[in-house]
Amino acid sequence: MATRSFLVLIMALLVFLISTFTASLMQTNEIDLIENQEGKKLYISEDLYDLNGNKVAVESLLEGKVLLNVWASWCITCLVEHPFLKKVTESKDVELVGINYKDQDFNAEKYLIDNGDPYSFSVHDLSGSFSLKLGVTGAPETFLVIDGVIVSHRIGEVNMEVWNEKFAQYF
Amino acid sequence: MKNLLNIFKLIVALSLPFSLCAENLYSNLNPEELKRLNYLSDNIRCPKCSYGNISSSNAPISKDLKEEIAELINIGYSNEEIFDLMEKRYGDYVILKTDLDDNKTLFLVPLMILIISILLVTTYTIKKSK
Numbered sequence: 686m687a688t689r690s691f692l693v694l695i696m697a698l699l700v701f702l703i704s705t706f707t708a709s710l711m712q713t714n715e716i717d718l719i720e721n722q723e724g725k726k727l728y729i730s731e732d733l734y735d736l737n738g739n740k741v742a743v744e745s746l747l748e749g750k751v752l753l754n755v756w757a758s759w760c761i762t763c764l765v766e767h768p769f770l771k772k773v774t775e776s777k778d779v780e781l782v783g784i785n786y787k788d789q790d791f792n793a794e795k796y797l798i799d800n801g802d803p804y805s806f807s808v809h810d811l812s813g814s815f816s817l818k819l820g821v822t823g824a825p826e827t828f829l830v831i832d833g834v835i836v837s838h839r840i841g842e843v844n845m846e847v848w849n850e851k852f853a854q855y856f
Numbered sequence: 857m858k859n860l861l862n863i864f865k866l867i868v869a870l871s872l873p874f875s876l877c878a879e880n881l882y883s884n885l886n887p888e889e890l891k892r893l894n895y896l897s898d899n900i901r902c903p904k905c906s907y908g909n910i911s912s913s914n915a916p917i918s919k920d921l922k923e924e925i926a927e928l929i930n931i932g933y934s935n936e937e938i939f940d941l942m943e944k945r946y947g948d949y950v951i952l953k954t955d956l957d958d959n960k961t962l963f964l965v966p967l968m969i970l971i972i973s974i975l976l977v978t979t980y981t982i983k984k985s986k
Contacts, residue, residue: 719949787916817917822946823904823917
């Protein structure tokens with residue numbers, strides 16, 4: 686009797702293990718382990734300058750709906766998402782502000798001349814310190830800030846699918 | 857031969873400024889604080905590459921984070937405050953050190969199972985041998 690219940694127990698354990706294993710194999714979407722910045726306040730502790738060297742009015746980033754896009758001329762994926770950003774700014778009422786991440790200003794300007802400029806202006810973050818405090822881990826990244834609060838954060842390329850999932854509901 | 861020696865001297869003289877620059881990394885920290893920087897960067901995961909800590913990673917963001925931590929130490933932040941800041945920014949996944957207080961059940965349950973099973977086996981064998 687004891688051995689029989691023991692066998693049943695072992696079998697149940699085996700079935701459980703195999704089913705969890707197959708379930709983990711079926712899982713296709715990657716789990717985000719690094720927390721994104723959604724729900725946090727946009728905190729600006731330093732003076733910001735745009736690509737022309739003019740000081741940026743910080744209030745303009747903290748009021749209303751602002752889409753922040755981290756980009757750089759050396760970043761290949763930024764070039765991939767660039768046409769989509771242009772399409773979005775043309776077809777919708779979006780204030781798109783660029784954060785030029787660890788980039789030389791002449792390279793950045795050349796990039797904008799070559800590929801078009803969808804940004805209202807771009808913050809020149811040469812050292813990357815503003816982006817680091819914002820929680821940026823690389824380029825490209827896109828933040829939607831509404832009245833100073835980050836409501837949506839995408840690490841990586843923004844395309845139609847991502848736009849519909851993360852940003853479209855706010856526009 | 858003398859020419860060669862002069863060229864060598866020139867090279868040494870020219871490379872001297874670079875070697876002096878190299879020494880200036882984290883020069884604002886004393887040895888005690890450098891030890892803290894090493895401890896912290898050994899225990900914070902690189903948020904970009906996530907397979908290792910920031911002291912073993914060559915990702916630009918790891919370098920930036922090390923510099924930021926050095927600056928925070930310099931301002932007077934404690935280790936706990938720096939861990940808290942990193943956890944707030946990137947989530948608890950980036951903290952590699954184990955917090956015993958937060959995970960009491962995780963550590964205690966296997967230990968209890970072990971003790972209980974040892975007790976069960978010993979009582980069973982003692983019973984059987986009688």
